[in-house]
Amino acid sequence: MHPAPLPAQAHTARPVSRLPAPTLGRGRAQRLRPPPGNCSQGLPRSLSAGETRRSTPAPRSSAGRGPRTAPSPREVARWIATAPDRRGLHVRERLSRLLDHCPELQRAHTLVREFAAMLDAQDAALLPAWLDRLATSRLPALASMARSVREDEAAVVQGITTSFSSGVNEGRITDVKLQKRIMGGRAGLPLLRQRVVLIAHLRRRYPGSNPPTPP
Known part of the structure; x- marks a missing residue:
């Protein structure tokens, strides 16, 4: 004997519109409010600590260059x-x-x-x-x-x-990290080494500017 089929309502998914809306507890809502006495008071809503940058539509500037958003x-x-x-x-x-x-x-x-x-x-x-x-x-x-x-x-x-700084070392570290992000897992150690040496050579050739990316 085959089992009896389930009622039709058992196969019907509950409509999304009837699902209960999530609620924010009173304690959590109070924690999200900005504390009194800080510089969020008196600022626009888009700059207050308890609001996100997309909470309210930003007003358009007088020059008509699009909406003005709060700076990060x-x-x-x-x-x-x-x-x-x-x-x-x-x-x-x-x-x-x-x-x-x-x-x-x-x-x-x-x-x-x-x-x-x-x-x-x-x-x-x-x-x-x-x-x-x-x-x-x-x-x-x-x-x-x-x-x-x-x-x-x-x-x-x-x-x-003094005029001495660690800027040169920081620049070399930045170059190595950049090559790691570009070529990590895509090339062997010899090619990575060659690119690091080449970018150091380009730094000496173009001081004070961003050198071109090695091929």
Whole structure:
């Protein structure tokens, strides 16, 4: 005897529209809110810590060049690290608005530019006072950095006052990692070695610029 067939409703999948919608617990929702007293207050929703960059449609700029999105933390860090005389007009305007909205970011910007001035002048006389301001900036990340710099302050002074740097070694390491990403698992050791030697030769031939990729 064959088993009796199952009822028709047993083979029917439950409609997606009838599935219960996922809910966000009250405790988790409270954890996602930005803490009071930080620079997310007074900023647009696209810049607040509790919102994503795609949470709300960005308004169009007055010049009609498409929607204006909030800058990422990496972009803002690059703007701050760039010398003021090398920033474009668009970057200066956007960074000025961010600094007006966020006093903490303004303090970080001032400290970064003071350290950049020491590097440009190769003068470490102001380093101890700068570290004191860094430790009392009420920014936990910068205060931790001040403690780390004090532990190796002599090496930092040498790095500021001398023209020697590890930039050449860092460049060679970057070249090796690039060749690994391009050719890793696709070629043997002799070919990889030849490409690394060739890219080092091109670095000497084209100093101060990006050399062409070896064939």
